[in-house]
Amino acid sequence: MYSASGLPRKSYVEFLRAAGCAITLLAAAPTASAANYQWDANGATAGLGGAATANPTGATSWDLLGTGLDDGTDATVASNVAADSYYFGGLTGTGTAGAINNNGGYTFAGLVYFTIAGYTLQDTGANGDIVFSKMVTIGGSGRTTFAATGAGVGDFKFNGGLTVNSGAIARIGVRFNGTSAISSVASLTGAGDVEFYGSNAHQLSGANTGFTGTAKIESATLRLMNFSSLAGATLNYVGGALSFNAGTGTYNLGGLTGTSTVTLNGNSLSIGAKNVDTSFSGILAIGTGGGGVTKVGTATLTLSNAGNTYSGGTTLSAGILNFANGALSNTGNVTLNGGTLQWATGNTQDLSARFVMVNAKTATLDTNGNDVTLATGFGGSTTGGLTKIGSGALTISGTNTYTGTTTVSNGRLNLTGVLASEILLNAGTVSGTGSTSGLLTTAAGTSIVLLGGANTTSLTTNGVTFAGATGLDFVGTPNLGTTYDVITYGSGSVTNLANLTSLIRGTLSSSGNKITFTTPDAFLTRTWNTTSGTWSIGGAASFAEGDQTFYNTDNVVFGALATDSTITLSGSLKPTTVTVSNSTNVYTFAGTAGSSEIAAFSSLVKNNAGTLILSSAHSYTGGTTVNGGILQLGAGGAGAGFATNGSYTVNNGGTLRIYQGSGTVVAPTWASITGAGVLALNKDGSGSTNKDWGNAALGVGFTGTLWVEEGRVQTTNGASFGGATEVVIEAGAQLGAWNGGTFTPNITIAGTGWGESGYEVAIRGGNGGITSTFSGGITLAANASIGAGPTGFLQVDGAVSGASGVTLTVGTTSLNGTVTLAGNNTYTGNTNIVSGTFKVGSAGKLGTGNYAGNISNAGTLLYSSSEAQTLSGVISGAGALTKDTGATSKLTLTGANTYSGVTTVSAGTLEIAGSSSGASRFIIQGTVANDPILNITANAGAINTLASAAFIVAGAANTTGTVNMAGGTLTANHELWLGDASASANGKFYLTGG
Template sequence: SGTGSVIKTGAGAMTVRAASTYTGPTDVDGGSIVFGNNGALSASTVSVNVDNGLAFVTNGAVGALTGAGNIDLGDDRLTAGGNGESTTYSGRFSSTVDGQFTKTGAGTMTLTGGTSGNRSRIGTLRSAGGLLEVDGAYIDLTYPGNSATRALVANPGDITLLNGAVLTVTANLDDPATAINGDGTLTVTGLNTRFNGTMVTVADGSDGHMTVSDNGTAALSHHLWLGQSNAGDLTVQSGGHFSADRVRVGIEAGSQGTLRVEGVGTTATAGLLDLGGYAAASGGTGNVTVRDGSTMQVATTTKFWTSTSSMTVDGGTFTTDRLINQPGVFPTINVTGSGLTVGGAGGSSVFEGVFGDAAGGPGGLTKIGAGDLTLTNSSTHSGVTRIQGGSVTLAVPGALQFSTVSIETHSGLDITTNSIDAVLGGLAGSGNLNIGPQTILVGLNGADTTYAGVISGAGSLVKIGSGVLTLSGNNAYSGSTNITAGALAIGADNNLGSGSVGLDGGTLITNGSFILNHNINQGNLQSNSATIQTEGAGDIVTLNGGLSGLTSSRLNKTGVGRLRMNQSTSYPGLARVNAGSIVVGHASALHNAGVEVNVDGGLVLDAGGAEVMFARLTGSGDFNNSGHNIRIASNTNDTYSGDIAGAGGLTKLGLGTLTLSGANTFTGDTNTDTGLARRIILGVANALQSSTVNVNGNGLFDINGFDAALGGLAGVGNLDIGSRTVSFGGNDADTTYVGVISGAGALIKQGGGVFTLDGASDVDGGIDVNGGTLGGSGNVAGLTRVNSGGTVAPGASAGVLTVDDITFENGSTLAIELAGNGTDFDQLVVANTATISAGATLDISYIGGFTAAPGDSFVIVDAGSSLSGAFDTVNFPDGQNWTIEYDSLSGTIAVSVAAVTPCFGDLDADGDVDLGDLSGLLAHFGQMGATYNDGDLDGDGMVGLSDLAGLLAVFGAICP
């Protein structure tokens, strides 16, 4: 006892047979100290400075062990570390398979003895307390197969191999030669540090831990049982390397096993991986995490035995040949990126588990090798599933519902074996896909993908989700193609298979110019429900198939290219042009549809000049009608605010109204249909500035409070202009108006055409004739002011025009046509006052072959109340003596052909001797009892030769 020291010198052996309690150091500098009692040196730090400085009659214990002398344990056991000191022992151990060295106490004991050529050899190495370090030493352990002991034990202490240490365990393969329990930890760390094991159990009866890090290596020739009955874990990190023939993680019921592989350059390999048990014992929870650039490879099979078991591949890679589970077990695998690969050795698998995304982002799996992977559960992972070998068979619709499937081998995806209407997150690759009679729904994950393979079968394709699916293969499926969300992009008609195309909320994108022969059906979704997008600026996609839908359908045209419609369709919905243009190549292409033009040039009419019909016209984009007349059959109240140009016209049918709010320049007629409520309403004053408006029913044209400018005005219906001014005639067209124009406003006739008023202008402000001609047989209320360049010509041939008041200004004209005597001539009837200003002109002309006779008189103006002024210029027909008479009392203006006094030979008393006289004489030649007018010039009672000679003598004479 005591605290003093003991130094053994000399060559002899000193045997200590009683237990000692002294705590001072013991140095063996010569000979040996022999343990005759296990407690002979139990409290002393023993420094073995010579080989075999310790010898054994029985097992021994030292407070701590240090020194460089070698120790031969034989069959005995040496325990060191009870005094808690931290020491380094640089000698080597040797023993039989039954020899053991145990580290106890709280301190750290470091073993540095043993080289690759001269190793320490022990039966068992154990840490029962504190830390046992193997620092650069080479140690061989041999396990005899005695279940009561193990070759390497960390329980409850820790064991660390570092600095190039190599610890090798030799045992039968099925013997559990290494045990880590009691919350102990086995650590293998550092470059060239290596643990060569056989079978290792971690957490059998109590928790245990194992770590391989910093380029250290743990290589097991047999099994790792991780979490056999308690919580056990293995962490391989920071470039560490682990390998085993079979790894079982979380084995017995209630156990928890965790395998972590972490960091760039870190690897783990196994021949087989069991999670949650194995055939003889199961019910545990096995969790594997491969992350941060690390890799794990399983040569044959990865099998899940419990639903609570899981795998996470987050930034690492995990490869296995087969991926299976115990029937009825539904484990979870969470993956980031393309971290999971199945099938390398050509094995086939059926997996009932669920795939999901790991924390690092969307994940998928890669199928390689010749075998098949059958997925029987719906999963949520949203990364790419790559089929590079063999096949993936779906047993449920949602197995890959959020994953983009890249088919990179022929017939790599099988949905026909289990007759599945499959949902795919996306579709990519170039391998072919046979969908059989099934429906495949693609795009739920919203990603943009391109599929270059060929889809075949009698089934259908449905595009779902927000992304773009591009089909570039010559697809042969015969079912329909339905686009319900996102977009489907094609570059040729055969990209769509042979069935009809349904647009029900999605977009059909076209690239390039081609003919689309498919029938397109547009569904019953509301606003922005479906879109056709032609991409290229010069692209023209020609729709030769039909287009159908419901009245609530909405078809949007986008993209800078053109969509040409060459067939009559039954589409009754709305066609919106938001970009590019729709080319109407058939008069009935959209005859039941509304057209909303939201971009300039968005509507192109190319139907061979035929009249084109739309159900509605709305929007703000300008377009040219290219000479086509447009018929709008709307039963709703619509507004179009763009500008229509071109030579064609516009006709409003239907019960609704059409408000024109753009400065249209088209020159064709604007027609309102007969009947009720088929109105055209002006939204701006110059909406019809170049078009003749035909008002074909009462109240069917509404100037809507504007001072309107119309190209022309015609029709049979009534028009109320209110208090506004309407100017018309700028298009120089001749028009006829038979209805009644009313209101407190005013009219202005302009342009070069003739406005024939056969109805009535009951406008308080009268009419200004600034250009062209006011004619007809109607009635004009208020003041008619004929300004310079304007003409009033009553009638349409010969007729009476009635006005309240009229003023002929300088440069104005009154044009009168004479067709006969009586009433067969033009007459201007003025109810109140007629005023003729200086510089006004009167034109008199014949029509219908009539020529007035001398003495004929015509009252061409009848102003019963007041007449003032006179025409400065009067133009009469040539060759007659005309007179004009202004009677201010009666308010009339009359023109007359002056009477002529007949001269010799002027039988017809027309003022000259001409053919008319000769013809009359010859008609009566030889007649007895003739008169002078018959040709009896000599008064002898008959028409004879003397009479003929007398007429010929004066032929051509003009009577004075």
């Protein structure tokens, strides 16, 4: 026995622990001594001797005995006073973590350190709590677990507080668990994470302003005993329950994430002081009382659940509040006290009836690409202002009474109501038929836009100052020969009118208190007269006619080229129609989505055999027509040149190619494409597995060819190809038809798919009992592979054709289902059966009945056709050959076959008329009606059976089988079975030749 009594008071005792060892704490009466107790893997000898002594296992776990800490070998350390410190993992964090068990309660008087992750401290008894009188510090990278197991166990009490340090992985987990115990934390600090799980309750008592990590509720109840328990931390609420126990008031959360329901019960939440972007998709519910939400901090809080029901209102004080439709509940004010209110993508909800503005505060509204209408006047006669940011249009209607400045910093402000403020157009555009009692001031690069169509009431202001070069434009198609009211400026005046210039052809004038614009009587046509250059509004003379410049609403023609040319787009170009008619050399339109593009009401026509490349996205809505050549959307970079809302007509002789490189593939808007031309899908040629074009959903109006040059196109059913008459699958591409259905287009295939390991096929058929049927023909343009999933089916009713020498491969390591050819197939190349079953079914034939290609068989070759078939090539491999249907059909083998799989004839006739160097097992048996027959003709060579398998002719009850041997040599290396001794069976073997 070792004793601690002889140790110097300044020394420390080192416990050396092996991996997997449990540690058990038993209740003890501590004695006074000051020491650092280590549990590590240093192998030192201080205090307890060598490593062999200090390696407790099994029953020799770390206990608390009557004399103090003990390593299980009676080497005790008499201590446990406030001056002591406990290091799990050693002073330097070199230990090996394990379990620490307590079944009688224990109080740690001194500081406790977990210097490595992986320890589990378990309270397993009902005789007391585990109490930490001083601070517990968690280090390392990973989880340290505090667990309560069994009924009636004690509590964990962190009376001295808990510090969770940030480790190398930046996520340090601390877990509390149990069936009935309660953990309580007096104070919580650090940048690590805390996870609460189990069925018990946990309490945070202090104002933990020093805790900046994440508190995660998985399945337990977390009680917030202080309004600021998580003021600087993120609450990740994914399960269990959240309880507000400090009384009714506002609870501060540094951030909020998760999916569970927060029930306010009359309390409110202040979220965001941690200044980290967070997103919460759970529900904020009312419970038994009201309660509201306040967004603070500089970061973004995203609320995405339309089921939020809290009724105490929403206050935006700082940062960004991004919300989905309904996510700010449907009741309560929305107070704009600062920060930015941002509509989520696709959300256009009108909150104006609930808006409350604040004196001297600016409300920033971010439409975020949406067109949002505020139908109800707001403002409350406050001195607050409003700033519009983000793309998309913000329409303000009603009578609005705030008096601060309305600033436009991006997108379009469309005023159809009344304002009591001045309008400052810093960027973007302004339009509308409403009025303001203030001044309109425009900065350089901005525009006033008219809606087009018939003339309407103009925007009315109390004066206008064109502080910088300002454009006049239309968002809709203007009528010809029409005078439009641009601005009525009331009793005010116009300053710097010369800074207003029109972006479309027409005449600007100012008379009385009104600015007007008159369109021409006809849209002019401008023809590009150079090679590469910049296409801009009113810019350099690059066109042939008239003033040689372009203005919006002009028709633009690009004709024949002397060389490949790049046209650089500058600004938002709005031609009525763009016609490109090159025959050989390539045009490239280079722009920037959203800023330098073809936009608005424009349309695009591609004629002749040349290629036009749109290297970036465009937003024009007038439609695209491809009459000839290639219109390529994208130049190999991420994304493509789609028109946002336009339709595509691809006529016979034209090709619409979607060409993408790095980044996520953007699938076409399938239903928007019509015509009898070609839709081609391409990427960057690397053949990687990330090029998934999604589920095809062409409409019946597309009657042309879907040409998949690269990547995978999936189908949901037989209607996925609409009215397409042909589908081409190039090498590096795949048609994923595992959902089943009947497909009518003719299919042309080549190659082994899109590079996905185990699924190297051009056509991937049904999975798990599902059948994918191709009623049209399949053409092998080159060596190609097809296959079906496990227990799935791929059936080809049309003929499979192909050039001489082209090989058809069936199955892969992962696709071992059944592939059936049911047509009169004409391909003459070889067949390679990798796995699964290759079936010739119905009235199908290979090589129109006489197939000379070789068959390599590692699966099963199943001949189930009612037609006669001759296979004159070599059948090789270890796969099986089965003839199972057609009492009157005959399968004839005339090649020098080498296969070694089982040969089974259960119906019809198999005739061997060639030599065989392989050894096979033969089973000739079936019902009387099916009359299975094996004919061995005079031309047959040597036939050998396996040494380990019998030659069976009607070897089962109630079967029949016949072997007619007119020549050749049959060597049975095992038994020859004729009939069955115990039941009715009729096996016949006729020798009619040498």
